[in-house]
Amino acid sequence: MAPSNEEDPALDPTLTLSRARQGRVRLKLMVLSGPESGQSHALTRPEYVLGKAPTCDIVLTDKTISREHLKLTVHDEHVVATDMGSRNGSSCDGRRFTELELHPGTVITLGTTELKLVPEESAKRTLLLSNRDRFGALVGNSRRMREVFTLLERLSPGGADVLIQGETGTGKDLCAEAIHQASRRASGPFVIVDLAGVAPSLIESELFGHVKGAFTNAQSDRAGAFERAHNGTVFLDEVGELPLELQPRLLRVLERRQVKRVGANDYVTVNMRVVTATHRDLEDAVRQGKFRRDLYHRLAVLRVTMPSLRERPEDIPLLIDTMLEQTGRPPSTLSDQTRALLTQYPWPGNVRELRNVVEQVVNLGEEALPELEPADSERGHSAADLDLPFKEAKERLVEGFERDYLRNLLERCEGNISRASREADIDRVYLRKLLKKHGIEPSGGA
Ligand SMILES: Nc1ncnc2c1ncn2[C@@H]1O[C@H](COP(=O)(O)OP(=O)(O)OP(=O)(O)O)[C@@H](O)[C@H]1O
Numbered sequence: 552m553a554p555s556n557e558e559d560p561a562l563d564p565t566l567t568l569s570r571a572r573q574g575r576v577r578l579k580l581m582v583l584s585g586p587e588s589g590q591s592h593a594l595t596r597p598e599y600v601l602g603k604a605p606t607c608d609i610v611l612t613d614k615t616i617s618r619e620h621l622k623l624t625v626h627d628e629h630v631v632a633t634d635m636g637s638r639n640g641s642s643c644d645g646r647r648f649t650e651l652e653l654h655p656g657t658v659i660t661l662g663t664t665e666l667k668l669v670p671e672e673s674a675k676r677t678l679l680l681s682n683r684d685r686f687g688a689l690v691g692n693s694r695r696m697r698e699v700f701t702l703l704e705r706l707s708p709g710g711a712d713v714l715i716q717g718e719t720g721t722g723k724d725l726c727a728e729a730i731h732q733a734s735r736r737a738s739g740p741f742v743i744v745d746l747a748g749v750a751p752s753l754i755e756s757e758l759f760g761h762v763k764g765a766f767t768n769a770q771s772d773r774a775g776a777f778e779r780a781h782n783g784t785v786f787l788d789e790v791g792e793l794p795l796e797l798q799p800r801l802l803r804v805l806e807r808r809q810v811k812r813v814g815a816n817d818y819v820t821v822n823m824r825v826v827t828a829t830h831r832d833l834e835d836a837v838r839q840g841k842f843r844r845d846l847y848h849r850l851a852v853l854r855v856t857m858p859s860l861r862e863r864p865e866d867i868p869l870l871i872d873t874m875l876e877q878t879g880r881p882p883s884t885l886s887d888q889t890r891a892l893l894t895q896y897p898w899p900g901n902v903r904e905l906r907n908v909v910e911q912v913v914n915l916g917e918e919a920l921p922e923l924e925p926a927d928s929e930r931g932h933s934a935a936d937l938d939l940p941f942k943e944a945k946e947r948l949v950e951g952f953e954r955d956y957l958r959n960l961l962e963r964c965e966g967n968i969s970r971a972s973r974e975a976d977i978d979r980v981y982l983r984k985l986l987k988k989h990g991i992e993p994s995g996g997a
Pocket residue numbers: 688689690691717718719720721722723724725726830870902903904906
């Protein structure tokens with residue numbers, strides 16, 4: 552049976568960017584979220600004013616946007632965005648700006664509306680942001696995860712094969728299962744083969760099955776993973792580990808949906824979707840001759856890239872709360888100090904490592920928190936001082952974090968305490984207490 556690739560291969564957001572870098576491009580502004588979500592505006596004139604006022608060139612009705620909020624000055628390959636003294640500000644990657652040079656791929660936020668600059672010809676393929684904060688067991692409300700959720704919403708119901716890429720612990724297994732659960736095959740089997748966990752000599756029979764007597768230990772006929780996944784989904788984890796000599800056989804399965812058991816003469820036709828995952832850079836493996844180019848191109852038709860936790864630290868509070876909820880603990884189980892530390896750490900082991908630490912603290916108490924060296928100065932915080940006793944070093948770090956956070960928060964909210972307490976989701980009285988503790992004077996209104 553031929554695989555159905557009805558989905559658009561260009562859904563991969565990375566393609567949009569690479570094409571944009573090829574030279575002079577006509578630019579468009581896509582509205583990713585907010586009341587005008589889905590609209591796009593070709594930037595053909597030298598200047599645009601964006602805002603809520605009906606007289607603006609691009610009208611955005613989001614009530615958090617000022618009447619005249621932002622000016623865009625359009626150049627050949629970039630756009631300069633100037634905030635026009637808006638009430639709620641304009642930001643990019645969480646940082647407020649007054650003037651910023653935007654390039655294809657840049658996303659800016661005005662109030663609560665997100666806008667992306669894209670090359671005109673690829674604008675249709677830009678992903679809108681899903682409204683969800685979970686898909687299957689995957690959790691996240693960052694822009695990166697909401698893009699992933701949009702992609703999963705679109706590709707899951709169809710039957711096309713999918714390649715999931717991402718560092719270890721970013722949720723590739725959860726993603727594969729979520730795709731199966733959201734597909735029309737959900738009531739069929741979900742068969743997992745971890746190619747890194749099967750001895751190379753057994754991979755062939757594990758995937759394709761064997762007939763009795765095919766080799767010494769083959770005492771009876773056995774169906775392989777593809778056959779067992781009939782009418783369902785087979786998930787090949789760590790597909791980059793598939794030995795070179797078996798790769799043409801996988802290619803045949805993907806192209807013809809036909810499987811021949813080891814020792815058999817005939818092919819049988821199977822009806823299953825193949826989802827694969829890898830933490831490896833498969834393109835690099837192709838260059839090194841370890842992975843077949845034709846198989847890579849076949850697998851990569853539809854790709855989902857799971858972002859690392861470093862790229863989306865704003866998801867950490869929601870992930871922690873979800874993990875606590877799953878163990879039946881209230882959010883108050885973790886102190887603000889511990890949460891602050893967990894939010895600053897760069898998590899090389901991604902969500903898996905975060906889960907392990909949260910479980911450790913839940914079971915053994917906060918004293919069991921391992922030493923977590925915060926992210927480098929790029930995120931604005933200094934590393935823990937190893938000359939101090941643990942408790943003192945931890946307190947210092949948290950104090951530094953609190954101070955930086957509060958200063959930035961107040962700057963963003965122009966000294967307005969009510970707004971700051973709302974945006975940071977901190978009780979107003981507690982916020983005042985924290986400001987007093989750090990000797991920070993709010994300069995704006997209440
Ligand atoms: N977005 C997420 N939301 C909730 N839990 C997550 C998320 N991502 C990962 N996890 C949790 O992190 C752990 C690791 O996830 P998973 O096994 O899916 O990662 P992986 O990318 O497949 O890792 P590996 O490459 O090592 O197999 C699991 O406990 C999973 O529940």
